Amino acid sequence: MTKIIIQVISWLSLAVLILLPICFLAGKVSHSQIKTGMLMMTAVWFITASLWMRDRKNT
Amino acid sequence: MTDDASKTTDEGAGGEYERQPVPDKALLGFKSFVGMFAGEHTAGTELMIGPLFVAAGVSAFDFLMGLLVGNLLAVLSWTLFCAPIATRARLTMYYQLEKICGRNLVTIYNLANGVMFTILAGAMITVAATAFGVWFKFRMPGLGDLYPNSLGWIIAVLGVGVFVAIVAAAGYRTVANIANLAAPWMVLMFLAFGIVTFKQFLDATQTSVHSLSDVWTMCKTAIWKGGQPLEGRTKFTFWHVMFFAWFCNMAWHIGMSDLSIFRYAKKSWYGIASGAGMYLGHFLAWICASLLYAYQIHQNPQNTDVLPGPMTYQAVGVAGLICVILASWTTANPTLYRAGLAFQAIMPTFSRFRVTLVLGLIAAVAGMFPAVAMKLLDFVAMWGMVLMPMGAVIFVDFWLMRKFGLQSNYAELSCTVFNWAAGLAWLITMSVCGWLVWTGRIEIYFVSLPGWFVMAILYILFSRLYQKRMA
Numbered sequence: 001m002t003k004i005i006i007q008v009i010s011w012l013s014l015a016v017l018i019l020l021p022i023c024f025l026a027g028k029v030s031h032s033q034i035k036t037g038m039l040m041m042t043a044v045w046f047i048t049a050s051l052w053m054r055d056r057k058n059t
Numbered sequence: 060m061t062d063d064a065s066k067t068t069d070e071g072a073g074g075e076y077e078r079q080p081v082p083d084k085a086l087l088g089f090k091s092f093v094g095m096f097a098g099e100h101t102a103g104t105e106l107m108i109g110p111l112f113v114a115a116g117v118s119a120f121d122f123l124m125g126l127l128v129g130n131l132l133a134v135l136s137w138t139l140f141c142a143p144i145a146t147r148a149r150l151t152m153y154y155q156l157e158k159i160c161g162r163n164l165v166t167i168y169n170l171a172n173g174v175m176f177t178i179l180a181g182a183m184i185t186v187a188a189t190a191f192g193v194w195f196k197f198r199m200p201g202l203g204d205l206y207p208n209s210l211g212w213i214i215a216v217l218g219v220g221v222f223v224a225i226v227a228a229a230g231y232r233t234v235a236n237i238a239n240l241a242a243p244w245m246v247l248m249f250l251a252f253g254i255v256t257f258k259q260f261l262d263a264t265q266t267s268v269h270s271l272s273d274v275w276t277m278c279k280t281a282i283w284k285g286g287q288p289l290e291g292r293t294k295f296t297f298w299h300v301m302f303f304a305w306f307c308n309m310a311w312h313i314g315m316s317d318l319s320i321f322r323y324a325k326k327s328w329y330g331i332a333s334g335a336g337m338y339l340g341h342f343l344a345w346i347c348a349s350l351l352y353a354y355q356i357h358q359n360p361q362n363t364d365v366l367p368g369p370m371t372y373q374a375v376g377v378a379g380l381i382c383v384i385l386a387s388w389t390t391a392n393p394t395l396y397r398a399g400l401a402f403q404a405i406m407p408t409f410s411r412f413r414v415t416l417v418l419g420l421i422a423a424v425a426g427m428f429p430a431v432a433m434k435l436l437d438f439v440a441m442w443g444m445v446l447m448p449m450g451a452v453i454f455v456d457f458w459l460m461r462k463f464g465l466q467s468n469y470a471e472l473s474c475t476v477f478n479w480a481a482g483l484a485w486l487i488t489m490s491v492c493g494w495l496v497w498t499g500r501i502e503i504y505f506v507s508l509p510g511w512f513v514m515a516i517l518y519i520l521f522s523r524l525y526q527k528r529m530a
Contacts, residue, residue, distance in 0.1 A: 018247045021254035021375075031255075035376030038251065042378045045244050053240055 003052055010048035017041040080149035080322070087323045092332035095320070098242040100308075100340030101249060103183045103387030106367035107435045108307075109348025113356065114202060114365065115295035115436070118285030119278040125300025126345065130337035132305040136312035137321075138330030140450070144457050145321030146329075152318040156449060159456045161470035163477040164485075166405055168449055172310075173401030175442045176394045177418050181425030183391035184223055185432040188215040189368030190383040200429035202363045203291050207427045216427045223388060224419020227395035228412045238389035246339055248375070248382040253347030255374045256354045263357060282353045289363050293502065302504045303436060304341055309443030309507055314450035365433060395419050440503045444492050447507050448485045451514040459515075465522050473529055480521035488514040 020034040020041070029037075076085065112122060148155055157165045192199045197211020207213050226234055261268065264281050268274055279285075288294045295303075311317045312333070321330065351370040355362055367387075371379025399415030406414065425431060431438055460467040470478045492510040495501045501509075 014243060014247055017244070018250060021251040021258075025254050025258045034255065035378070038375050038378040039381075042244065042381060046240065049240055049244075053236075 006048050007052045010045055010052065013041045013044035013048065017045065076149075076322075077151055078154050085323060086325045088325065089329050089332060092320075092324060092329050093335045096333050096336030097246070097339050098239070100336030101242070101246050101344050101386075102340065103186050103383075103390040104179075104435065104439075105249065105340055105344040106186055106348050106371070106383060106386060107182070107365060107432055108439075109345040109350075110352030110365045110367075110370070111292075111433075111436050112295060112300065112345065113283065113349045113352045114289045114363065115292050115299070116286050116288035117283055117295040117300060119275070119283040121285070121295065121297040122283045122300055122349070123278075123346075125297045126304050126342050129301040129304025130334075130341050132301070133308060133312060133337050133341070134331055134334045136305070136309075137317065137333040138328060140454065141312050141315055141317050142321040142324060142327040142330035144315070144453065145318040146324055146327045148318070148457070149322040150318065151322065152316050152453070155315075155318060155453055158468040158471040159452060160449075160478045160481045161476040164470075164482050167482075168446070169401045169404055171445055173398045173405075173418075175445070176398035176401065177422050178425055178431055178438065179442075180223070180227075180391045180394040180398065180419070180422040181220075181428075182432040182435055182438070183387040183394065184216055184220045184423055184426030185429055186367050187219045187223075187384050187387040187391070188212065188426065189366040190372075190380040191215045191219070191368070192366065193368045193372045193380055199364065199366050199368075200433070202289060202365050202433055204433070205428060205430040207429070213427055217423055220419065220423020220426055223391045223395065224416050224423060227392045227399065227419055228415040234389060234392040237385070238393070241385045241389060245382060245386055246344075248378065249344040249347045252371060252374050252379070253343070253350050256347070256350040259354055259374075260350070260357065263354070281357060282350060299502070299504050302508070303440065304337075306443045306504070306507050307341070307439045310446035310450075312450075313507075313511060314443065314446045315453045316446070316450075318453070391422070395422060398422075437503055440507070444496075444503065444507045444510060445489060447511055448488045448514040449481075451511050452481045452484070452518050455515050455518050459519065460522070463519055463523070465519070465526055469522065469526060475529075478525070480525040481518060484514055484517035484521050487517055 017038055020029065020037045023029045024031065024034045076082070117125075144155075150158075153165055153169075156168065160168075189199055192212070192215065195211060195215065197215065198209035199212055200206075200208050207216070260266075260277060260281055264277060266273065266277050266281075268277075293299070306313075321327075324330075348367075351367075351374055352365060355370055355373070367383045368380060371383050373379075375382075395415055395418055398418050399411050402418060403409060403411045403414045456467045456469075466472055469480075470476070488510055491513060492506045496503045496506055
């Protein structure tokens with residue numbers, strides 16, 4: 001169950017990563033907001049994906 | 060491109076079925092090839108190639124249509140040239156070449172490949188160092204610079220280079236895992252570069268988009284405006300873009316390096332899986348990377364430096380710098396690893412660790428000189444030109460030799476270690492192509508097409524003489 005939650009979080013982080021520039025294009029968020037947001041989503045992706053990808057490799 | 064770096068370019072990289080056909084039980088499905096191509100062709104090289112198109116004064120129509128057509132031709136080359144032979148013979152490119160040309164000629168091919176890989180790794184170290192320039196604010200080279208221009212730059216490149224060399228020599232697997240982890244994120248990062256910069260263009264030109272026609276107008280008038288190239292660059296037309304997109308991976312499709320990959324394919328039509336790499340990496344990523352540079356020039360026409368670090372930082376901040384470092388690092392590492400294997404095959408008494416470490420240090424020194432990175436388009440085209448002739452040999456040997464009453468796999472049959480027909484044809488083809496480019500009769504982006512036919516004809520003629528004489 002934990003693994004599924006981590007997997008969902010990691011894919012969500014990628015979804016948000018690409019949604020942020022789209023929101024910027026639509027004028028909904030500022031440039032500085034997307035810079036911060038993309039850095040956070042990058043961190044979330046690498047932390048969470050490394051957990052389940054490593055798990056998948058071990059199995 | 061190539062990402063090219065992660066190709067199996069040596070006999071030892073895969074470690075499986077090196078000297079025997081791949082058995083049915085080891086064949087892979089279509090999806091395996093889609094994933095592999097998509098991941099491998101969105102790499103550090105794209106961050107340089109995209110901007111260099113803009114520096115070459117390309118227009119919107121020429122750029123977009125050239126990429127569409129050129130990438131289609133590349134996919135067709137994999138599907139119609141490489142995969143059909145791969146799925147019939149199911150041998151590595153190296154073993155197949157050894158059967159035709161003999162071990163010594165394959166060694167020379169390995170050497171040429173190893174040199175090219177080392178230089179490419181150097182260019183990737185250059186790219187990674189531009190990210191550190193943003194943090195440490197040292198002076199970085201400009202578009203026309205051939206030599207390092209600051210102490211900070213030299214220290215940064217050496218630092219990155221030594222790190223890359225040690226990791227490539229000792230921990231290739233770790234980097235491969237990081238590359239897998241980064242692959243989906245990196246594709247989205249490239250897309251983000253494009254979307255963010257497009258919005259910045261809209262704001263800077265005060266354009267409001269109501270239809271596709273408005274987008275096209277902005278592309279033509281603000282992004283890829285055409286006109287004169289920057290100083291010292293070749294003017295790119297539709298034909299330049301098309302041939303570059305087609306031939307930038309020439310060593311792998313028409314040059315047949317990817318026989319080693321497609322020998323695992325159940326069907327030859329799996330070659331179309333290369334479309335995932337071409338249209339994500341060599342279409343989408345090149346367009347997005349070119350937008351970064353076009354915006355930089357739009358903001359300040361005097362700033363013609365092609366520095367991926369500052370460009371991506373401007374667009375998406377620190378995440379962009381991480382992307383530059385990871386993209387170039389994950390390209391440089393397998394590149395160096397394979398260069399190490401190529402050289403180690405030539406010098407088997409030296410350990411792969413030591414050879415890779417030395418090559419890494421050479422790449423680091425090469426990386427200090429921005430000439431390679433700034434001339435990456437020419438370098439990639441030259442790579443195709445040098446290695447393409449061996450693809451012509453394999454093609455002719457596989458499909459045509461018996462039709463001309465000649466023996467295929469001649470080195471294996473005659474137990475020779477150097478097939479002079481292939482060796483001489485290769486030397487003459489490269490000399491003729493090199494002369495044509497050197498004297499300005501034909502540009503390097505186009506020379507490989509006639510070169511392929513020259514090689515094929517010479518190989519048949521020389522084989523007729525050589526096989527008669529040997530008999």
